[in-house]
Amino acid sequence: MxxxxxxxxxxxxxxxxxxxxxxxxxxxxxxxxxxxxxxxxxxxxxxxxxxxxxxxxxxxxxxxxxxxxxxxxxxxxxxxxxxxxxxxxxxxSGFVFQGHNLFPHKTVLQNIIEGPVIVQKRPKEEAIADAVTLLDQVGLADKRDQYPYQLSGGQQQRVGIARALALKPKxxxxxxxxxxxxxxxxxxxxxxxxxxxxxxxxxxxxxxxxxxxxxxxxxxxxxxxxxxxxxxxxxxxxxxxxxxxxxxxxxxxxxxx
The missing domain is CATH 3.40.50.300 (P-loop containing nucleotide triphosphate hydrolases)
Incomplete structure (x- = not known):
């Protein structure tokens, strides 16, 4: 239909x-x-x-x-x-897990652009621009260069949401x-x-x-x-x-x- x-x-x-x-x-x-x-x-x-x-x-x-x-x-x-x-x-589709599943050795920004750049082969500059917009949307614009261990559990989960959305899923x-x-x-x-x-x-x-x-x-x-x-x-x-x-x-x- x-x-x-x-x-x-x-x-x-x-x-x-x-x-x-x-x-x-x-x-x-x-x-x-x-x-x-x-x-x-x-x-x-x-x-x-x-x-x-x-x-x-x-x-x-x-x-x-x-x-x-x-x-x-x-x-x-x-x-x-x-x-x-x-x-x-x-x-x-994009998947948001119970336990965040962020890469501990990558910054917030690097976690978000991983899928678009490595899997979807999108230009890095485009992926970064999208990631910055998404971080602002989930209220974490000032956390882009921090690592997961520096974030609260709620902040990590919001990064996980931004990471899923960065793939532009249906x-x-x-x-x-x-x-x-x-x-x-x-x-x-x-x-x-x-x-x-x-x-x-x-x-x-x-x-x-x-x-x-x-x-x-x-x-x-x-x-x-x-x-x-x-x-x-x-x-x-x-x-x-x-x-x-x-x-x-x-x-x-x-x-x-």
């Missing part, structure tokens, strides 16, 4: 995605879509397949079966694929971006992601921050046992869930005592 500009309405289409690690079936025929310019939050208990699902969207974990399309690149994971096909698929993937942070640092990272949502970046966010998911997302997927049990607008899934398991999960998360 395309819109009036001729662009594909859906940025992501996943159909029947399967993934197992040994005898453990982590994803059991997962299907969903993500519209261009929207944010999708994936919530669910530990071990429900949230992170694995996210990683299949960038082929960091290669699905065993199912079809995934990101922007204009589609892969049927039940059939053999070449390395170049996988690289093209991966180039459509899709930005966030794997529990605040889970490794002290509580007092969570807000600064969530505020950056909220700004990205307002700007119309297409995002899929695995998160345990339920109120954040309600505020930032256009769609919520609730996963459990390797399947999507419920999906829809946040007001429905989080405010008036249809499934008993969703209600049970939300009650435990929102009222832990």
């Amino acid at each position: 395309t819109d009036s500009t001729g662009e594909t309405e859906y940025r992501v289409v996943a159909d029947g995605v399967e993934k197992a690690f040994g005898d453990n079936r982590v994803l059991k025929g997962v299907s969903f879509t993500v519209q261009r310019g929207t944010a999708t939050a994936i919530i669910g208990p530990s071990g429900s397949g949230k992170t694995t699902l996210l990683r299949t969207l960038n082929a960091l974990d290669r699905a065993d079966a199912g079809v995934i399309r990101v922007d204009d690149v589609e892969i049927d994971f039940a059939t053999p694929t070449t390395k170049s096909e996988v690289r093209r698929f991966q180039s459509r 899709l930005v993937l966030f794997d529990e971006p605040t889970s490794a942070l002290d509580p007092e640092l969570v807000g600064e990272v969530l505020s950056v992601i909220k700004e990205l949502a307002v700007e119309g970046w297409t995002m899929v966010i695995v998160t345990h921050e339920i109120q954040f998911a309600r505020q930032v997302s256009n769609q919520v997927l609730f996963t459990d046992g390797g399947v999507i049990l419920e999906q829809g607008p946040p007001d429905e899934v989080l405010g008036n869930p249809k499934e008993a398991r969703t209600r049970q999960f939300l009650e435990r998360v929102l009222n832990p005592l």
Whole structure:
């Protein structure tokens, strides 16, 4: 399906995605879509397949079966694929990890331009100009020449976001971006992601921050046992869930005592 500009309405289409690690079936025929310019939050208990699902969207974990399309690149994971096909698929998205994953021996600026220059072969001057703009956007313009160890956890995560955006991806993937942070640092990272949502970046966010998911997302997927049990607008899934398991999960998360 395309819109009036001729662009594909859906940025992501996943159909029947399967993934197992040994005898453990982590994803059991997962299907969903993500519209261009929207944010999708994936919530669910530990071990429900949230992170694995996210990683299949960038082929960091290669699905065993199912079809995934990101922007204009589609892969049927039940059939053999070449390395170049996988690289093209991966180039459509940027990934923000739980633990920052910054190069400790490189400065903030060097971390951000690594992908554009080394992987995308873009001119270094262009990559630096983009990086400076992104650092200003995430509130770290004065940290460009510092090293990761000189930054707080929240600042490191904001660098990680800038690094992902520097690739100019069609899709930005966030794997529990605040889970490794002290509580007092969570807000600064969530505020950056909220700004990205307002700007119309297409995002899929695995998160345990339920109120954040309600505020930032256009769609919520609730996963459990390797399947999507419920999906829809946040007001429905989080405010008036249809499934008993969703209600049970939300009650435990929102009222832990």
